[in-house]
Amino acid sequence: MAEPGRPGQSPFRSGAFRFALAFAGVFAVAAFLILGMVRHQVGRYAHEAMRGTLQTETPTDPERPERMVTLGTRLADGSLLVVATDGYDVDKLGGHMIRFTILWAIAITLIALIGGWMAGRVFLTRLAAANLAIERIMAGRTEQRLPMIGLAPEFDDLSRNLNRMLDRIDGLMEGLRQVSTDVAHDLRTPLTRLRQMLEAAREATTREDADAGIDVALAQADQLLGTFRAILRLAQIEGGGRRAPFGPVDLGGLLATLIETYEPVAADAGHGLTAHLESGAIVNGDAELLAQLFANLIENAILHTPAGTRVAIGVERSPGHIAVIVTDNGPGVPTSERDRITRRFYQVDSSRSRGSSGLGLSIASAIVTLHGAKLTIGDAAPGLQIRVSFEEREGHA
């Protein structure tokens, strides 16, 4: 366990000592306040006691002159009446109480000093452990987490929140690493092909061969640019800094247009595309982005399933919620892979021959997040079911 405070420091400058001083200081002040109160109150208590059965003692030591409190008045017949009393018992009681209070004040202050020092030491030792963990994290051991500080639930909450923050940062860093690796990996293949095609075009003997090579090279360049555009678009949607405010979007109408757009595409790919739509399904959103979201989901279903697969789009309404469900009866995605399919460049089948950028579902997922909706990937048994549930726009219930 690490020593609280910094190495080479005088113990009187340590955090624990400061804690102890603060504790003791508070107790000392409190003790002196009590002392003052006692002094003030003791006379009254003594008087009250004397009115009762308290016995009076009068010392008759000639060596020690007594101080008497006297009160005199002249009576009607001219004689003088003097009443005198000594303060002996009152003084004695007061003296006792003051000595008693001072003693206890000192004792309490001492106990507070020790207690404060111990409490401070315990607390600072735990803080030091947390600090040590932070230093290790900063030194590069990013898997390290803070220990619980203890002593109070609030301190543990602090540790937990800091740990959650570290988890989040770790996740982001991991994502960044993943993206850099994926981008590099994903662009290498088309770049290699581009280079090969250009080389082939230069070595071509006929004009036709050269042109053919250049055409393929241009197509590869376009594919690369398309991937870059998709990456930029994804970053932009994930960044969320949009100027245009959301407005009401009729999902039924939007989906009907998309079905009309993709029906011939699906037919050409040997797929069936059907829809069960409802009118009046209004959500709050950006029509252009929502169109891209569902276009991506439909394209995903067409691109990643074999010919003969049926793709169905449905709208499901429950009070306050609208869900759009894209289902196919293709081979589906294994449960273990489902969390990963919205990741950038992720492909269930590693062959990339179908020209998809591998970013469609990532972009879809980012658009869903931007709209505060929820994307769930499920099993259509057989096939894949992607469900996007929105909150219904208020005032259109």
Next chain:
Amino acid sequence: MKLLLLEDDEATRAQAVRQLTAAGHVVEGCATGSDALYMASQGDYGVLILDRMVPGLDGLSVLKALRAAGIRTPALLLTAMDGIDDRVEGLEAGADDYLVKPFAAAELIARVNALSRRPPMSDTAVTATVGDLTIDRVKRTVTRSGQRIELQAQEFKLLDYLIQHSGEVVTRTMLLENVWSFHFDPQTNVIESHMSRLRAKVDRGFGKELIQTVRGAGYRIDG
């Protein structure tokens, strides 16, 4: 046609000037926004091509200033940014079209051509004819050689857009943006699928094919 090109990168400007000149245009290039503003307000240009991001006075500000001064020359905004907001901002500033860099030469030429004849009367006319094909935009009917052709809504829109630009190349991106309002790249053959259906209905069995594929560029309808 005389074109003004604002582009600060010299290599890009020279390349674009060469391509547009080869397409039969006269191009005057400039590198700064203030030059563009001066030239556009003095000269008689068919289309302004403005790079959005140039040092100093940028393309967007030039366009705003020109529009504020009442100069309504069609403008094509070039940009390296492909944000939805960027596009909306550009169109709000008075741009007639918006092209994201990098682009193919064919794309730039097709868009300049499309802009240079805007707004042609045929766009708003009720009927338009290409060869023996006639469309009625109000009744939404298509006839060829007197024979009625049934088209679906998107096929009609596609044919209408081609006819609005008859004799000119329209690119895939132009079709995606103007017929489908797609401002992203679809991963599937959306255009090819619709185009083959449209051709099957419009061109099959009529002898002459009106819709042509222009290799490496797009499509063109010709009478």
